[in-house]
Amino acid sequence: MVGERAIETDGPESAPARAMRADAQKNRQRILDAAADVFAARGVSVPIDLVAERAGVGVGTLYRHFPTKEALFEAIVETKVDDLARAAEAAIDEPDPDPALFGFIRQLAREASSKQDLFDALDSAGIDVKSRCAASMERMEAAMAALLARAAAAGAVRDDIDANDVLGLVVGTCHGARRMGADDAATERLIGICCQGLRRADPAP
Amino acid sequence: MVGERAIETDGPESAPARAMRADAQKNRQRILDAAADVFAARGVSVPIDLVAERAGVGVGTLYRHFPTKEALFEAIVETKVDDLARAAEAAIDEPDPDPALFGFIRQLAREASSKQDLFDALDSAGIDVKSRCAASMERMEAAMAALLARAAAAGAVRDDIDANDVLGLVVGTCHGARRMGADDAATERLIGICCQGLRRADPAP
DNA sequence: CAACATACGGAACGTTGGTTCCGGTTGTCA
DNA sequence: TGACAACCGGAACCAACGTTCCGTATGTTG
Incomplete structure (x- = not known):
C-alpha cells in the first residue's frame, strides 16, 4: 500500500513545498508564449536573449524557469x-x-x-x-x-x-x-x- | 581591348583560365560526398571541421573550394x-x-x-x-x-x-x-x- | 630535373550564443 | 509593517564554430 500514489516521474511527493510566487507564474507563461512566437518566426536557433527580451524579462529569469534551451522546447x-x-x-x-x-x-x-x-x-x-x-x-x-x-x-x-x-x-x-x-x-x-x-x-x- | 577577360563573375564563357589541378579536383569531389553524408547524418549544424575530417582534408582546403559553408550547401x-x-x-x-x-x-x-x-x-x-x-x-x-x-x-x-x-x-x-x-x-x-x-x-x- | 604556381594542412582569431553568478528588488506571511 | 525568501536583471564567462593566414608540399610545365 503506497498511500499516496507517486504522481510525477521525478521523485515521490515532488509537490513543490510552496506554490510559485504570482509574478513568477506570470513570467513563466510570458516566456512560453514569447518562445513559441519567436521560434516560429525565426527558427529555434535564435539567441535565447531574444526570447527573453520579447518576454520582457532578463535571461537570468528565463534560466530560472527553464534550466536549458532544450527544456524550453520540451515545454x-x-x-x-x-x-x-x-x-x-x-x-x-x-x-x-x-x-x-x-x-x-x-x-x-x-x-x-x-x-x-x-x-x-x-x-x-x-x-x-x-x-x-x-x-x-x-x-x-x-x-x-x-x-x-x-x-x-x-x-x-x-x-x-x-x-x-x-x-x-x-x-x-x-x-x-x-x-x-x-x-x-x-x-x-x-x-x-x-x-x-x-x-x-x-x-x- | 582587355586581352585577357577579367576572370569571370561567371558570365558567359566561364571556362576557367586553367583546369584544376588533378588532386584539387579529387578533393573537391571528396568534400562534396563527405558533406552530403555528414549533413544527412548529423544535420547541417555540424562543425565544418567534421566535414573536412571525413573528407580527409584540412579546413583550409575545404575553404579553398567553397568560400563559405552556405556555398557548400548550394553546391x-x-x-x-x-x-x-x-x-x-x-x-x-x-x-x-x-x-x-x-x-x-x-x-x-x-x-x-x-x-x-x-x-x-x-x-x-x-x-x-x-x-x-x-x-x-x-x-x-x-x-x-x-x-x-x-x-x-x-x-x-x-x-x-x-x-x-x-x-x-x-x-x-x-x-x-x-x-x-x-x-x-x-x-x-x-x-x-x-x-x-x-x-x-x-x-x- | 628545375622552378613555379597551385593546393594543402591546421594553428590561431574573432564572433556568437548558451549558461552562470550575484547584487538588487519584490511578493508573501506573520 | 517588517523581515525573509523567492525572484529578477543583465554583465561576465566560456566553449563552440566559421573563417583567415601562412609556411609547407605537390602537381605541372619547359
Whole structure:
C-alpha cells in the first residue's frame, strides 16, 4: 500500500513545498508564449536573449524557469501536442463516423499549418516531437485509431491504414505544401486529395 | 581591348583560365560526398571541421573550394535536384501517360526518401531548396507539368491540380512518413494513397 | 630535373550564443 | 509593517564554430 500514489516521474511527493510566487507564474507563461512566437518566426536557433527580451524579462529569469534551451522546447511541444490530442478526443463524440474523421483531419491540417513554423523549427533542431511527449502523442494516436476504426466499419475509408499513416500523411502534406510556397487554399486542396485517397476505392455497398 | 577577360563573375564563357589541378579536383569531389553524408547524418549544424575530417582534408582546403559553408550547401543541393530533374524529363519519353506519371511519382518518392535526411537537414537550416537552384527546380516542374497534362488529357488524373501540388504532396508525404518513423513499406503505402487521391474521382468514360 | 604556381594542412582569431553568478528588488506571511 | 525568501536583471564567462593566414608540399610545365 503506497498511500499516496507517486504522481510525477521525478521523485515521490515532488509537490513543490510552496506554490510559485504570482509574478513568477506570470513570467513563466510570458516566456512560453514569447518562445513559441519567436521560434516560429525565426527558427529555434535564435539567441535565447531574444526570447527573453520579447518576454520582457532578463535571461537570468528565463534560466530560472527553464534550466536549458532544450527544456524550453520540451515545454512548448508538450503544450501544443496536448491541445491536438484533446481535439482528437473531442471528435470521437461526433455521431456520424465519416464527418467525424474527415472533419478532424481537416482541423488537424489547419492547426498543423498554423503551427507549422513552430513544428518545423523544432524538428529542424533535431527535437523529436514524437518521443518528446510520448504521453500526449499516444493519446492522439489512440483517438485517431478510434476515429479510423469507426469510419472503416462504416465503409467510409480503406481498412489497410492505421492512425500513424493518417498522421504522417496529414502532417507531411502540410509540411510539403508550405515548402512549395502554397497558400492556405492550395494546402486545403492537397488535404482534399489525401482525403480522397483515404476513402474506399469502391464505395460501400 | 582587355586581352585577357577579367576572370569571370561567371558570365558567359566561364571556362576557367586553367583546369584544376588533378588532386584539387579529387578533393573537391571528396568534400562534396563527405558533406552530403555528414549533413544527412548529423544535420547541417555540424562543425565544418567534421566535414573536412571525413573528407580527409584540412579546413583550409575545404575553404579553398567553397568560400563559405552556405556555398557548400548550394553546391550539394544543385547536384541532387539536377538529378531529379533529369529523371523527370526521362519519364516524359514513356509512351503510356498513366504509368509515366505514376511511375515517376513513385521514383521521386523513393529518391526523396533516401535523400530525406539530407533535404531535411538543409531546409532545417533555412536553406530554401526551391529558390537556391531555381533553374533545376523549374526544369523539374516543367517536366512534371507535362506528365500531368498528358495524364489529365487521358483522363487518368484530376484536372484541378498542378505540378506544384504533386511535388508538395509527394515530398511532404515522404517527410511525414519518416517523421512518424515509417519504414519503406509504410511510406510506399502512403504514396499509394496519394496516387489514388490524384486519380479522377469518377473513372474516365 | 628545375622552378613555379597551385593546393594543402591546421594553428590561431574573432564572433556568437548558451549558461552562470550575484547584487538588487519584490511578493508573501506573520 | 517588517523581515525573509523567492525572484529578477543583465554583465561576465566560456566553449563552440566559421573563417583567415601562412609556411609547407605537390602537381605541372619547359
